[in-house]
Amino acid sequence: MEAISKNISRRNFIKFSSLTGAALTLGLYSQAAGKEAEIITPEAAENLGIEMNAWITIDTNGKVTITNHRSEMGQGSFQSVPQMIAEELEVNLSDINIVFAQGNNAKYGSQITGGSSTIRGTYKKLLKLSATAREMLIEAAAKKWNVSKAECYAEGGRVIHKPSGKKFHYGELVQEASKLEAPKNVKLKLPEEYKIIRKPLPRQDTPLKTNGSAIFGLDKKLPGMLYAVVERNPRFHGKVKSFDDTETKKVPGVKHVIPVKMSVFNTFREGVAVVADNLWSAMQGRKVLKVEWDDSGFEHLSTEQLYARMSDALKSNNSLSVRTKGDAEVVYQKSENKIEATYETPYESHACMEPLNCVAHYQDDKVEIWGPIQGPDWVQDFLSNLLSLPKEKIIVNMTFLGGGFGRKAFMDYPHEAAVISKEVKAPVQVVWTREDDTTQGPFRPGMMYHCKGSVNANGNIESYIMRTAGQNMDHQWPNADKKSYNGSATEGFLETYLNSLQHYSFSDSPLDVPIPVMWWRSVYASTNAFAMESFMDELAAKAGKDPLDFRRPHLHDGRYHELINKLEEVSGWKNRKKGEGYGVAIAESFSSIVGEVVKVSKKADGKVKIDKVWAVMDCGWYVNPDIIKAQIEGSIIMGLGAAVTHATHFKDGKAVEQNFNTYKMPRITDTPEIEIHIMENDEKAGGVGEPSLPPIAPALTNAIFDLTSKRIRKLPFNLEEV
Structure with missing residues (x-):
């Protein structure tokens, strides 16, 4: 269709x-x-x-x-x-x-x-x-x-x-x-x-x-359509110095070899496009293309350098206040029952099963686009400005998407397709290989968090302080205010916690580096919640309380109590047995609340295994329980992957992982049993596709602590080495 x-x-x-x-x-x-x-x-x-x-x-x-x-x-x-x-x-x-x-x-x-x-x-x-x-x-x-x-x-x-x-x-x-x-x-x-x-x-x-009747981006065909692949600069901000297409033009089917620029936030990513009358010829022509890059004028950072800068930022006094209440630092310093911890989450690729692709046909005073696009109106606005065409002359048609996770809400790949079509004067389908898709970004930003907190004589939180260091996506746009704080620094934290705590402070130390970052499933909640709910577990341990019971006095809303009661009931939390580790985490994002419990145990060889995950979602009004369950399962598996399986690393300014042989994905055999429950109430509809991802990593590491007394504060980690 x-x-x-x-x-x-x-x-x-x-x-x-x-x-x-x-x-x-x-x-x-x-x-x-x-x-x-x-x-x-x-x-x-x-x-x-x-x-x-x-x-x-x-x-x-x-x-x-x-x-x-x-x-x-x-x-x-x-x-x-x-x-x-x-x-x-x-x-x-x-x-x-x-x-x-x-x-x-x-x-x-x-x-x-x-x-x-x-x-x-x-x-x-x-x-x-x-x-x-x-x-x-x-x-x-x-x-x-x-x-x-x-x-x-x-x-x-x-x-x-x-x-x-x-x-x-x-x-x-x-x-x-x-x-x-x-x-x-x-x-x-x-x-x-x-x-x-x-x-x-x-x-x-x-x-x-x-x-096979569903039309995905790669299925779209137009009369006279050409195919293009692009050799892009692997260092994101580099420029094309020169290229030799002698061997490329010898490949049968190759029609054009042209330099191309596509807009990525506040810069242009440069490359050389190989355009042919079939995709195979374009790909073969690219293999023999020789490009010399000019990578001067910007830093070529490694993963180690990126996190060293985040660590330094957390230690400095240069931070932006995001949200405060009371006098958290004074209360913390006076307390005799306090703790602090630092958490780290990795950069990630989106790794959609359908790599990026787009068809564009530039004709005289208009351009028409077809492809897997999450924001057709955004593409219209973007191309109208870059191509100097009226918005109504930018026609954007959506196809089915083979996954998106935020990456296909970006406008770079439609822009690239439009530019190539205009140059070759024909409809063109630009196809990104898996290697392109994995290495070119933009990526989920890696983040570091320094948390401090104290509990009072009753075992309740009296101060909560979290400082974030990492890239602010909003700072990448042209003319961005780089003095602005990350407005998503509390994303994932329960609103009821913010209402119940008397002394808290959230602050942001933005990192300014040439690695493009953007939305990834559940955005900043996917990283924030690992620090927030891991630290909540550490506070519970400091107070000498059961992790679920520790949260209850801070839930000043019946809706949250109903969810936590349901989570306790379905997981058998109160009936935990010796040799079993149970961990819990609760996160709130996109107007939905999700609580998850993970059960772990040890295999015969002494290594940790994940036995089961219980998830309870309160998304308010909903339509189809099977779709909700599928989205929760997908979110949990994707979150597990980011916790124990894959990450994007950088060396000399370039992404290291290129395909699924190094950017490994969770397999069926890695997936634990998942039991899902949906709360029934009269609340307004909340989101379903993303809110179940943030709790899984902290629930897992909290369960491992319950079983082994080992705290895991850095992701990803290897289950085989716990």
């Missing part, structure tokens, strides 16, 4: 509806930022002088088409969005077709798929939109029968007259319904009335991905 866009103006609506005779189309319109979006029809859109977005269209066959304005990278929006629509619209999932929207934030608002925001940012709007369409269809049927609307109800894509049993298929009603004014206030179902939402229904995109 290839994604298309339905941009419905009055003229386009007439053209579109003529394909089936008529259609009921509803969209959302917000008059101003911050105001609640209104539901409108094409006629209302014409009166307002706007071009509406076709979120829902029902044709005369009763087929429902919905526009997904976010990407699908495995997180399940191609299932969750139709599941929400089907529930309130009262149709079968099989009668819903979902298509990708093109980039256009004027129509759809933010289209960035990140921060676990797809459902939590749109669920109320989509439920209301679906219920509105349902009510308009019921009203249309009631008018045709000349009966009271109260006597009618919708079910299975039909409107039924309860007293007589008469029925109209939705397709028979769309023409009349399209002439009605959308009702302002519709009643939504209560969770106990759900028939489709909250059910573990199979994903609609699974058949597409197993039968």
